[in-house]
Every structure is written in structure tokens, then in C-alpha cells.
Amino acid sequence: MPRLGSIAALLLPALLAGCTSPAPDATREASRTEPSARSVTVTASPSPPRDISAALSAASPSVGQIRKDSCDGLSSTGTGFLVRDDLILTAAHVVEGASTLSISFPEEDSPRDVDLVYVVPEQDAALLRLDTPLTERQALRFSGTSATTAQVVGVIGYPLGKSTQHVNSGIVSAAEDTATLNGHEITGFTLDAAINGGNSGGPVISDTGQVLGLVSGTFLDPSTEERSEGFHFAVGLDALEALVDEHRDDDAIGPMGCPGDFEADSPLVELKIRTEHELAEALGSALFQHGQAINVRNLEASWSLFSDAMKNRQGNFEKWSQGLATTYWLIAELREIKTSGDAATVRTFIRTEQDEAYGPDGQTCSIWPLTYTFRWNGSDWLIDRAKLRAEPSACR
Numbered sequence: 001m002p003r004l005g006s007i008a009a010l011l012l013p014a015l016l017a018g019c020t021s022p023a024p025d026a027t028r029e030a031s032r033t034e035p036s037a038r039s040v041t042v043t044a045s046p047s048p049p050r051d052i053s054a055a056l057s058a059a060s061p062s063v064g065q066i067r068k069d070s071c072d073g074l075s076s077t078g079t080g081f082l083v084r085d086d087l088i089l090t091a092a093h094v095v096e097g098a099s100t101l102s103i104s105f106p107e108e109d110s111p112r113d114v115d116l117v118y119v120v121p122e123q124d125a126a127l128l129r130l131d132t133p134l135t136e137r138q139a140l141r142f143s144g145t146s147a148t149t150a151q152v153v154g155v156i157g158y159p160l161g162k163s164t165q166h167v168n169s170g171i172v173s174a175a176e177d178t179a180t181l182n183g184h185e186i187t188g189f190t191l192d193a194a195i196n197g198g199n200s201g202g203p204v205i206s207d208t209g210q211v212l213g214l215v216s217g218t219f220l221d222p223s224t225e226e227r228s229e230g231f232h233f234a235v236g237l238d239a240l241e242a243l244v245d246e247h248r249d250d251d252a253i254g255p256m257g258c259p260g261d262f263e264a265d266s267p268l269v270e271l272k273i274r275t276e277h278e279l280a281e282a283l284g285s286a287l288f289q290h291g292q293a294i295n296v297r298n299l300e301a302s303w304s305l306f307s308d309a310m311k312n313r314q315g316n317f318e319k320w321s322q323g324l325a326t327t328y329w330l331i332a333e334l335r336e337i338k339t340s341g342d343a344a345t346v347r348t349f350i351r352t353e354q355d356e357a358y359g360p361d362g363q364t365c366s367i368w369p370l371t372y373t374f375r376w377n378g379s380d381w382l383i384d385r386a387k388l389r390a391e392p393s394a395c396r
Contacts, residue, residue: 055209056154056167062140063165063202064103065158066090066128067111079157079202079215080114081140083244085133090201091216091235092119092126093181096268101128105137106165115252116292118285119268122184123239124216126201129252140203143210146237147189149175155193155215157202168194170230172212179233181217187239188213192230204234214240246281251289251380266295269329277337279381283346283374284334286381291329291350299324307375307382326355330365342376343384351395365395 062082069075078094080103088103095101095116102111112130119126147153151172159166170193177190191204195215204213213234218227269291273280286305293302299321306314314320331351338345350368359366369392373385 052152052154052169052207055205055207056156059140059203059205059209060156060165060167061106062137063156064105065163066094066101066103066201068095068098069100070097077158077161077198078200079198080128081203082134082137084139084248085135086130087244087248088114088128088130089214089240089244090126090128091214092121092124094201095119095126097266104163117250117252118243118247118288120239120243121268121270123235124181124184124186125214125235125239125243127243127247140211142237142241143206143212147172147175147212152207153191153193153212154205155195155199155202156205157199157215159196159198161198177233179217179219186216186235188216188234188236191232191234193232195232212237247285250285267328267330268292269295270331272331272333274333274335275337279337279339279344280334283337283344283381286374287332287348287372290383291332294324295328305383307384310384323358326358328353344374344381346372346374348372360392363392363394366392367395368392
């Protein structure tokens with residue numbers, strides 16, 4: 001299967017996915033300078049079958065540059081776009097390892113803070129929430145139909161870390177395709193529009209200005225490991241619509257933050273759902289938020305996802321939070337769900353890493369066979385009980 005390189009613009013070393021690195025001098029300057037007005041440059045492919053410039057111009061105000069700062073001092077940029085007045089879609093690899101996230105829209109003087117709501121690494125998509133709804137800009141709408149081969153499309157983004165927005169056009173070269181990015185198999189389509197580092201997370205739009213997909217990466221030549229020319233990959237409509245529909249009302253997990261004195265970046269919890277139960281996504285989302293809040297050291301947010309009965313079982317916040325200083329959730333796997341009234345019981349396996357002093361039997365990586373009971377409080381699923389089915393085992 002073809003492999004993708006990421007294409008987000010790093011402000012230091014290069015990635016080859018939706019965020020690749022620009023020339024160092026230009027990138028560093030772009031990261032320091034935030035002009036008061038951002039212009040839009042339109043570059044169309046020669047003689048496209050249909051003119052798409054009007055659609056690009058109409059959609060461009062709703063597309064912003066995302067900046068990610070990491071705990072190791074590195075920064076990178078990507079692209080994101082409004083899908084609701086307070087929600088933004090971008091690529092998962094754009095936000096991975098972030099301590100703080102912000103987005104800058106055209107014609108605005110200062111960036112806006114955003115928080116992570118939900119991420120789907122296996123589809124390279126992430127949903128973010130603005131602190132304040134952006135009612136003066138029109139959210140982009142999803143197309144009623146998927147991309148078709150030879151369809152004229154446009155892309156909008158911030159290549160090479162530039163703060164000036166750029167748009168390009170091209171055609172869909174294959175309406176259905178797959179690729180591998182960071183070990184995840186992704187489904188979507190390919191296109192030939194001009195795409196560079198920093199375009200990751202930007203929208204692929206139709207000539208009517210509707211979203212057909214999300215820019216993910218550029219295919220690598222397997223013989224040279226170099227990026228191909230005009231052979232790019234986008235996440236398709238199905239994955240994007242599902243992410244927004246299922247998680248648009250989820251609470252953000254709060255500022256990402258840095259994990260205290262822990263040296264590594266905060267990992268994103270990888271959610272694996274092995275059941276077709278109708279509540280799998282909702283309960284998986286609640287478990288993801290709980291674990292990710294622990295990862296970013298927003299323990300108050302994690303505690304808030306407990307029911308009152310669960311909080312009483314834990315004694316108090318201080319007692320519960322002891323020993324979590326070095327704990328990170330890596331994988332949350334949901335196996336079986338049973339329901340009774342307002343309760344749902346979920347069999348899970350939780351994979352964590354922690355310092356030796358805090359791990360069972362000195363483990364630094366553990367697999368916990370846990371059964372969680374959730375209760376519906378009228379608006380949210382809250383963790384009501386967590387029970388070990390067996391002693392945690394060391395990771396293999």
C-alpha cells in the first residue's frame with residue numbers, strides 16, 4: 001500500500017505529512033511575525049474544466065492557520081477550517097503532541113485559542129473547539145456527494161509556514177484510494193493540486209465551495225523515500241461527517257498543557273472499538289476524554305467525568321490524583337457493552353505507561369483489564385465504577 005509523508009509545516013525539523021517543513025529562515029520568520037491582514041493568493045491549474053476561483057474566494061475566510069506549540073519547545077503549523085461557529089476540522093497529525101493550539105484567520109490581528117475535542121488517528125482527522133464562537137464567519141458545508149474522478153477541486157491552506165493564505169486548484173486523480181500514515185491505514189481520495197508543508201488539515205472543496213475532503217499527506221516514492229510530485233491524499237467525506245456528527249456536542253478536554261516535568265510530549269489516547277454496539281462511539285468518547293485529560297495533566301477535567309458516587313468511592317480529588325504524575329494512557333480498547341436502564345457496562349483493556357515507582361510490580365508499561373460502568377445523567381455518560389477483572393500485566 002502506498003505510504004504517505006506528512007505535510008504540516010514544522011518550525012524546526014521536517015515531517016513529511018500534512019505538515020512538512022519550509023526553508024528554515026522563512027519558517028522562523030513566519031512563526032514570529034503575525035501581520036495585521038492576511039491576503040489570499042489564487043493559483044489555478046492551467047485551463048481547468050470549470051472555473052473554481054469564485055468558490056475558493058468565498059470559502060477562504062473560513063480557513064485558518066493552526067499553530068501547535070509542543071512541550072519540547074518545537075512549533076509547527078497546519079491548516080484548519082470552520083464546520084460550525086465554534087468547531088474546526090484539521091488533520092490528527094497537525095495536533096499530535098501539542099501543549100497549546102491556536103488558529104489565525106484572514107484579516108484578524110491575533111490568533112484564537114482552540115482546544116481538542118476528539119481525534120481519530122486512523123483517519124488522520126481531529127475536531128477542535130474555539131473558546132468563543134466565531135459568528136462573523138460562515139462555516140463551510142459538506143458536499144452532498146463524494147469526490148469523483150477528474151472532478152475539479154480546490155485546496156486552501158498555509159504552505160511552508162507562511163502566514164499568507166494560498167489557494168490552488170487541480171483535479172481528483174482517483175475517487176477511492178488508501179494510504180498508510182504513521183502506521184494507520186487511511187481511506188479517501190487522491191488529487192494533483194499543488195500542496196506543500198503547512199497545507200495539512202485544509203479543506204478540499206468543490207466548485208460550489210462545499211467540502212469534499214481534508215488534506216492529509218503526499219505519497220512517498222518507495223524507492224527513494226522522497227515526496228512525489230502531484231500525488232497527494234485527502235481524507236474523504238464519510239470520516240469527516242461521522243467525526244462532526246458524533247462529537248460536535250462533546251466537551252473539549254481543556255488546554256493541552258505540558259505534563260509537568262515529564263520529558264516526553266503528551267500522547268494522544270488511541271481509541272480502539274471492537275464492538276458494534278450503538279453506544280460504542282459515545283462511551284468511547286467519554287473514556288477518551290477521561291484518559292486524554294490525564295495525559296495533558298488536566299486532572300480536574302478527568303475528575304469531572306466521574307459520577308458523584310464514583311467520586312465518593314475515590315475519597316477525594318487529592319487522594320485519587322496521587323500517583324498519576326507520571327501516568328499516560330496509550331490505548332483504550334472497548335470490547336463488549338451491556339446496558340440496563342441508565343447504566344452501561346463496558347469491558348476494556350487500558351494500556352498505560354508510568355515511572356517504575358508507580359507501576360504495579362515495577363512495570364513501566366501495563367495492560368489493565370478494566371470493566372467500566374457508566375451512568376447517563378441526562379446529558380452525559382459519566383464513569384460510575386471501574387473494576388479490575390484481573391491483575392494488570394506488563395506490556396509485551
